[in-house]
Amino acid sequence: MSMNTPGTRIDDIGNGLYRISTPVSPDTVPGGFSFNQYLLVDEAPLLFHTGLRRLFEPVSRAIESVLPLNELRYISFCHVEADECGSLNEFLQAAPRAEVLCGQVAAMTSVADLADRPPRALSDGEALSLGARTVVWLDAPHVPHGWENGFLFEQTTRLLFCGDLFTQPGSEHAPVSDDVLDSSEQMRRTMDYFAHGANTGPVLERLAALQPQTLACMHGSAFQGDGAAQLRKLADRLCGAG
Structure with missing residues (x-):
């Protein structure tokens, strides 16, 4: 993709979490779009999503406005796709x-080969301490897409790094919203990116049962509020009840 972007910004959205967002103009993507990464500051800082390879420079500059790039301890993402891990090796070199x-x-299908250093492959439900916070990996094959897809949940602040769930169209978004479902459903009606597998409902209910208070969405605004309600409404839409 040839990037035509007016600028990358970083916003503190609370509890040590920063949203880095790059708008994509309607000249590049009809209607506009956005790519988000999230920086979680702790004793072991974590970056969730790297962004496209071409976005390494603006994203890294945004991170360095908060902490030195070489202090990054973990880099994670939901599944292997250019906008989620395109500049992974550039970040590994810098950190x-x-x-x-x-x-x-x-790890088995892609990352062990693609990454310049061996990955730390987490099993379903495995927890990892970042210092004051603990993250847990949750397998979620094909939800919304990708056999290798999964999510990362931070237990202390009830933060769910939810990747491509709730993908919102448009290039300009507030850092945080109290409703991401309606906008994301408009996007899905235009270009449905869900695999619609038999496990979609159970996976979304598993996420809802965690009662997340923040949904770190990859495209558009992050959500803060009753994340369980948003996830269950999404499940209703996807599974035919709404």
Whole structure:
């Protein structure tokens, strides 16, 4: 993709979480679009999503406005796709102590070969301490897409790094919203990116049962509020009840 972007911004959205967002103009993607990464500051700082390879420079500059790039300890993402891990090796080079966090299927099928350093492959439900916070990996094959897909949940602040769930169209978004479902459903009606597998409903209910208070969405605004309600409404839409 040839990027035509007016600028990358970083916003503190609370509890040590920063949203880095790059708008994509309607000249590049009809209607506009956005790519988000999330920086979670702790004793072992974590970057969730790297962004496209061409976005390494603006994203890295945004991170360095908060902490030195070489202090990154973990880099993670939901599944292997250019906008989620396109600049992974550039970040590994800039942060010599950083480890890649991914699911075991992702490590087996792609990441062990693609990444310049061996990944730390997490099993379903495996927890990892970042210091004051603990993250847990959750396998979620084909939800919304990708056999290797999974999510990362931070237990203390009830933060769900939810990747491509709730993908919102448009290039300009507030850092945080109290409703991401309606906008994301408009996007899905235009270009349905869900696999619609038999496990879609159960996976979304598993996420809802965690009662997340923040949904770190990859495209558009992050959500803060009753994340369980948003996830269950999404499940209703996807599974034919709404």
